[in-house]
Amino acid sequence: MTAGRKHYTFACRERSSHETRAWVRAGGCLTVWKGAALSGGQSLSDSVQSQSRASGADATSAGGGKRFPQDESRLLAALRAGDEGAFVMLVEQYHGSMLRLARAYVPTHEVAEEVVQETWLAVLEALDRFEARSSLKTWIFRILTTRAKTRGVREKRESVPPSINAENDPNQSAVDPSRFMTTGRFAGHWAVLPRAWEEDTPERLLLSKESRAAIERAIGALPETQRRVVILHDVEGLSPTEICNVLEISETNQRVLLHRGRSKVRRALEGYLEGEAGRG
């Protein structure tokens, strides 16, 4: 008992304020702490983060189950042993995701296809040297972004640069400013309240080809840097650490891009849903 309490106090001191918040959100001290695996050099902060992501996943479902089977080591072994079925499974699982990510670097679908195929070859080349320090998925994405970046730079050099730099787009705000009061007692508060969406909106959006296309369009309309983070974080479910690994940007930078990207997607979906409601 005493040993347990000492451990708890020690662990508490290691946490930063945001980890504390994630910890509380995850349902309280004993729940998370008991569940946190403190073995094998994993720090409490890592396990708290994964716990909060696990419970936060109920609320946000970022990546919604896109994490590939836990028995990745078995898949890896099968691949190295030359199991063709394993390779087909791998390819079918990730090809589409890789295409989407590549499109956040290169100008056309055709070039993206080329980059993805080159990536698969590079993956095979390097498979023996993969040390499983990261997940297979993260590793594959890393190879992809390295190639896509190079190819993207090459493509841009050979084409006319865009006249508007999307990153400096003045229309950066998450929500149209006219939605808020600017003067008086309620300055800064909603002028036009957002209208609640149906409870099952995520499911409904995924049901029809049209609405799925609307989401893809919204993603495609994002500036590339925001698109990459939204794809990796919300669509593919990578953790912030993994995203730092793949994109080589800081967590803070990531979060800013995620914020802007997500906000734009929400705004686009709001427009789409209200258009649909108008027609229906």
Added chain:
Amino acid sequence: MNRDDLKNAVMDYMAGKLTCVEVVDAVTDYLEGAMGPFKWLRFQMHLGMCVGCRTYLKQMKQTIQALGRLPAEPIPPDIRDELVARFRTWKKK
């Protein structure tokens, strides 16, 4: 301070002294657990008082859910077959 001013001051405090603009700005920090505990508390207080921001937060969560479940384009059979062929070549080495 007259009675209205007092009422307004109390309401502002009950809303965590945050405006809706500030809440919208901070929503990602909130969802990603990157908010300090004091701000988090104020954020929660604001949500308690503000249906607009509750709705906005819900929309954000729904957006993220939709993104998370987005299916990927299936691989065209000819490309898959070509990759399998490459795999076989690689295997032999």
